[in-house]
Amino acid sequence: MSRSFHVAVVGATGAVGIEMLKTLENRNFPVGKLTPLASARSAGKKLKFRGEDITVQELTENSFSGIDIALFSAGGSVSKQFAPIAAKAGCVVVDNSSAFRMDPNVPLVVPEINAEDIKAHKGIIANPNCTTAITLMALYPMHQAFGVKRIFASSYQAVSGTGVKALLELQNQVEQIVTGKPVKIEVYPHQIAFNVLPHIDAWLDNGYTKEEMKMENEGRKIMHLPSFKASVTCVRVPVYRAHSIAVSAEFEKPVSVEGAREAILKAPGIDLMDDPQNNVYPLPLAVTGKYNCQVGRIRKDCAFDNGLCFWVAGDQLLKGAALNAVQIAEELAKIW
Ligand code: NAP
Ligand code: 3JN
Numbered sequence: 001m002s003r004s005f006h007v008a009v010v011g012a013t014g015a016v017g018i019e020m021l022k023t024l025e026n027r028n029f030p031v032g033k034l035t036p037l038a039s040a041r042s043a044g045k046k047l048k049f050r051g052e053d054i055t056v057q058e059l060t061e062n063s064f065s066g067i068d069i070a071l072f073s074a075g076g077s078v079s080k081q082f083a084p085i086a087a088k089a090g091c092v093v094v095d096n097s098s099a100f101r102m103d104p105n106v107p108l109v110v111p112e113i114n115a116e117d118i119k120a121h122k123g124i125i126a127n128p129n130c131t132t133a134i135t136l137m138a139l140y141p142m143h144q145a146f147g148v149k150r151i152f153a154s155s156y157q158a159v160s161g162t163g164v165k166a167l168l169e170l171q172n173q174v175e176q177i178v179t180g181k182p183v184k185i186e187v188y189p190h191q192i193a194f195n196v197l198p199h200i201d202a203w204l205d206n207g208y209t210k211e212e213m214k215m216e217n218e219g220r221k222i223m224h225l226p227s228f229k230a231s232v233t234c235v236r237v238p239v240y241r242a243h244s245i246a247v248s249a250e251f252e253k254p255v256s257v258e259g260a261r262e263a264i265l266k267a268p269g270i271d272l273m274d275d276p277q278n279n280v281y282p283l284p285l286a287v288t289g290k291y292n293c294q295v296g297r298i299r300k301d302c303a304f305d306n307g308l309c310f311w312v313a314g315d316q317l318l319k320g321a322a323l324n325a326v327q328i329a330e331e332l333a334k335i336w
Contacts, residue, residue, distance in 0.1 A: 029333075142263055
């Protein structure tokens with residue numbers, strides 16, 4: 001990579017945006033100039049990049065002239081409004097929201113699985129939902145070995161998946177409870193401290209939530225597997241950072257635990273942490289801040305034939321968002 005890029009981060013002050021800056025820096029992405037963008041609320045704020053203070057600018061329709069790559073993580077409505085404007089101005093958008101994920105003209109990419117799809121982009125490339133991306137990091141190598149038909153899964157999602165405000169809500173509620181003060185509930189419909197909420201994202205007519213259906217819809221597109229089925233329950237847990245998912249997967253071919261382990265050991269971006277007798281399995285605390293996801297508790301499913309159960313964990317701010325976006329930018333840089 002000889003050239004450098006003018007990179008914009010839209011939503012730079014958010015939970016994902018901050019990680020995007022750190023990931024660009026830590027992976028030595030060839031940033032010639034960095035432009036952090038956010039709402040008028042944060043304009044003028046300073047963020048650190050490579051040891052220097054850079055000033056956050058307000059996102060406007062004129063923000064994209066001269067920018068090569070724009071990493072968006074300011075929510076779906078901002079993406080819907082500004083990503084087409086950015087693409088029209090000649091920059092390539094990597095979008096973290098669901099706004100364009102299912103658009104047939106927009107590649108939806110986990111680089112370890114379908115990096116090739118990037119080549120078909122028309123100015124916008126979508127980053128998958130974090131729970132979907134982390135699950136697929138473990139499921140895809142097993143799919144390559146045995147051919148996945150369907151999964152049943154439950155997620156255990158950290159509060160940072162909801163953004164900076166939710167991190168503070170958990171911290172404040174824990175403090176309120178241990179000091180005997182009344183608990184303030186602002187972000188979630190119920191107290192999240194010392195609780196679990198089987199509710200992430202908006203309800204759909206089929207009784208699932210939007211978050212739950214992302215696994216099937218996005219999984220089909222990323223794995224190029226239109227027959228893939230997923231029945232998912234997404235659950236918010238009082239963990240600061242990193243999502244975990246318990247998966248039961250049914251495959252076309254006969255499975256073996258050894259074969260699944262071999263497939264994982266050969267796969268990029270996922271580590272095998274599977275020695276239950278010695279209490280070795282993936283933990284959200286252990287994957288926090290790590291680029292690689294971890295999978296363990298791999299065992300034959302006792303409820304159906306050709307089935308495997310496993311437990312996968314990953315830092316959703318990284319593999320579920322910032323890291324995956326920077327990896328897409330790295331792939332773009334190779335073909336620029
Ligand atoms: P967050 O912590 O609440 O941050 C939101 C960011 O968006 C802030 O920088 C905010 O700027 C900016 N923003 C909000 N409204 C804006 C506007 N009208 N114009 C310009 N900037 C605006 O949220 P987050 O957790 O980083 O998530 C952001 C998005 O990333 C989510 O909505 C989702 O689509 C996607 N995502 C998140 C995760 C995750 O694990 N958190 C995972 C995958 C994808 P101000 O500082 O000015 O308010
Ligand atoms: O709640 C989580 O743990 C992850 C949140 C992801 C998210 C939050 C708001 C909007 C998304 C997403 O990435 O799927 C969206 C969205 O649909 O854009």
